[in-house]
Amino acid sequence: MTLTLYNTLSGALEEFAPLEAGRVRLYTCGPTVWNYAHVGNFRGNLFYDLLKRHLRVSGYQVTHVMNITDIDDRILHEAAHARQTIREYSATYERAFFEDLETLRFMPADIYPRATEHIGDIIELVGGLLADGHAYEVDGDVYFRVDSFPAYGALSKLDRAGLRAGARVATDKYEKESASDFALWKRAGEGDDLLGAAWPSPWGAGRPGWHIECSAMAMRYLGQTLDVHCGGVDLKFPHHENEIAQSEAFTGLPFARFWLHNEMLADLSGEKMSKSTGNIATLRDLLAAGHDPVAIRYFLVAGAHYRSPLRFDDDALHSAAEQVRRLRELHARLQETPREVADEGLRGEAESARARYRASLDNDLNLPQGMGHVFDVVRTANAALDRGRVGEGSQLALLRLLDEADAHLDVLRADDEGLEPRLQAMIDARERARAQRDFATADRLRESLREHGVLLEDSKSGVRWRRS
RNA sequence: GGCGACGUAGCCAAGUGGUAAGGCAGAGGUCUGCAAAACCUCCAUCCCGAGUUCGAUUCUCGGCGUCGCCUCCA
Numbered sequence: 001m002t003l004t005l006y007n008t009l010s011g012a013l014e015e016f017a018p019l020e021a022g023r024v025r026l027y028t029c030g031p032t033v034w035n036y037a038h039v040g041n042f043r044g045n046l047f048y049d050l051l052k053r054h055l056r057v058s059g060y061q062v063t064h065v066m067n068i069t070d071i072d073d074r075i076l077h078e079a080a081h082a083r084q085t086i087r088e089y090s091a092t093y094e095r096a097f098f099e100d101l102e103t104l105r106f107m108p109a110d111i112y113p114r115a116t117e118h119i120g121d122i123i124e125l126v127g128g129l130l131a132d133g134h135a136y137e138v139d140g141d142v143y144f145r146v147d148s149f150p151a152y153g154a155l156s157k158l159d160r161a162g163l164r165a166g167a168r169v170a171t172d173k174y175e176k177e178s179a180s181d182f183a184l185w186k187r188a189g190e191g192d193d194l195l196g197a198a199w200p201s202p203w204g205a206g207r208p209g210w211h212i213e214c215s216a217m218a219m220r221y222l223g224q225t226l227d228v229h230c231g232g233v234d235l236k237f238p239h240h241e242n243e244i245a246q247s248e249a250f251t252g253l254p255f256a257r258f259w260l261h262n263e264m265l266a267d268l269s270g271e272k273m274s275k276s277t278g279n280i281a282t283l284r285d286l287l288a289a290g291h292d293p294v295a296i297r298y299f300l301v302a303g304a305h306y307r308s309p310l311r312f313d314d315d316a317l318h319s320a321a322e323q324v325r326r327l328r329e330l331h332a333r334l335q336e337t338p339r340e341v342a343d344e345g346l347r348g349e350a351e352s353a354r355a356r357y358r359a360s361l362d363n364d365l366n367l368p369q370g371m372g373h374v375f376d377v378v379r380t381a382n383a384a385l386d387r388g389r390v391g392e393g394s395q396l397a398l399l400r401l402l403d404e405a406d407a408h409l410d411v412l413r414a415d416d417e418g419l420e421p422r423l424q425a426m427i428d429a430r431e432r433a434r435a436q437r438d439f440a441t442a443d444r445l446r447e448s449l450r451e452h453g454v455l456l457e458d459s460k461s462g463v464r465w466r467r468s
Numbered sequence: 469g470g471c472g473a474c475g476u477a478g479c480c481a482a483g484u485g486g487u488a489a490g491g492c493a494g495a496g497g498u499c500u501g502c503a504a505a506a507c508c509u510c511c512a513u514c515c516c517g518a519g520u521u522c523g524a525u526u527c528u529c530g531g532c533g534u535c536g537c538c539u540c541c542a
Binding site (some may be wrong): 030031032045131157170231233234307315320360373382384 | 470471473479481490491534535538539540
């Protein structure tokens with residue numbers, strides 16, 4: 001089975017193969033650290049996570065670079081307001097971002113380059129574009145000359161004539177040859193040096209434009225042609241279009257072979273979650289409201305196919321939490337000693353489900369469909385366990401199925417394995433009371449444990465506990 | 469106005485030219501000291517209209533509706 005991915009560049013599903021056998025060079029658009037990221041941002045990050053995990057499942061070694069954009073107009077503005085340098089200002093949000101990623105079990109990238117630490121690379125890129133006539137300088141600002149790159153618009157399918165030369169372009173304060181030209185380098189404003197936001201360059205003190213850092217850092221660590229470049233659909237234009245233009249104008253080579261774009265997370269009303277609208281929830285908000293981070297992860301990664309919009313909704317979050325619980329429940333039951341029974345049927349079902357699960361993931365990362373296959377078997381397996389019909393063969397096959405899914409989901413492992421001794425003692429005391437058929441005492445202890453957030457489940461093989 | 473995506477049960481969400489996975493919620497039941505969990509049963513004809521076809525939810529056209537992008541955006 002081969003991995004097929006939807007490539008925005010061609011607008012079609014394509015068989016994936018990296019340039020170098022066995023190794024994938026992956027670049028994913030990281031955060032601009034000017035504020036706390038919201039769960040919509042993390043939907044994107046978890047899409048990257050899903051892709052990377054599946055590439056690894058598929059046998060590839062993945063070199064993953066994700067940028068940290070720590071210089072931009074908003075950071076500049078906020079830092080000035082807070083009377084801090086941009087580094088001081090952005091450090092808080094950068095740290096929070098990494099904490100949130102860890103909470104969501106994001107598989108870390110290999111390299112997280114910061115824009116401010118690659119000014120030299122950026123200057124080299126801008127210099128090259130100027131030398132070749134792909135850019136021009138106006139009074140300390142440098143712009144990319146879109147007319148010099150005929151393929152402009154190929155990714156976003158925007159016809160250049162169709163890019164309305166009106167609206168916001170008219171308000172642009174810079175003097176550009178053409179409305180669609182974009183800044184590669186911006187002249188320093190007054191006080192920028194005090195904020196730590198001005199660097200010397202052949203065109204005078206200034207800072208990089210928005211798009212250039214991605215080109216510079218991607219090529220720095222991954223070479224001139226990437227295998228996969230990911231981002232949200234809202235970055236297709238102008239960000240990715242501009243990345244392509246400036247990178248390919250510089251190298252004369254394709255910048256990225258596969259462009260993958262994830263759809264947005266929407267609020268309850270269906271509107272895209274975004275900071276400017278204010279309809280956002282941060283991970284911190286959700287945790288404070290008592291939501292399990294693992295359920296949030298499941299919701300964001302498996303709640304919908306990555307190219308479909310996903311609506312943020314309490315019921316959907318609850319549904320995610322229940323699905324995680326059911327998977328964990330079955331996983332726990334499969335730790336028991338298998339019976340000596342003939343279980344060819346169940347084993348076959350588990351193996352077939354695993355093949356179908358794999359095929360779903362190979363088909364453009366269709367995890368929601370894959371989970372359908374998994375849950376088909378979850379029910380069958382539980383029924384068989386109820387009847388004591390699970391032997392060693394099917395037990396192994398079922399565990400393999402769950403492991404295969406968990407290679408993407410990463411929801412089975414618990415954050416805290418242990419139980420406080422005092423609570424464990426209460427469970428033991430309850431078991432003794434039950435053995436003596438002193439159900440009043442047993443029920444009292446169970447209720448008390450419930451108040452401590454521990455739920456009990458009695459089974460033939462003993463009592464199981466879990467956090468509520 | 470241009471480009472693009474989407475409209476499947478109370479909710480979330482897959483999918484297919486031959487009469488629609490899965491999950492949540494809900495109802496009834498089995499099991500259990502009671503619970504919980506688990507299991508069993510029930511719960512949709514796929515926005516509307518026309519067309520193509522032996523047959524369309526799936527293809528085409530036209531509506532209606534929702535959303536995204538059109539230089540802040542994951």
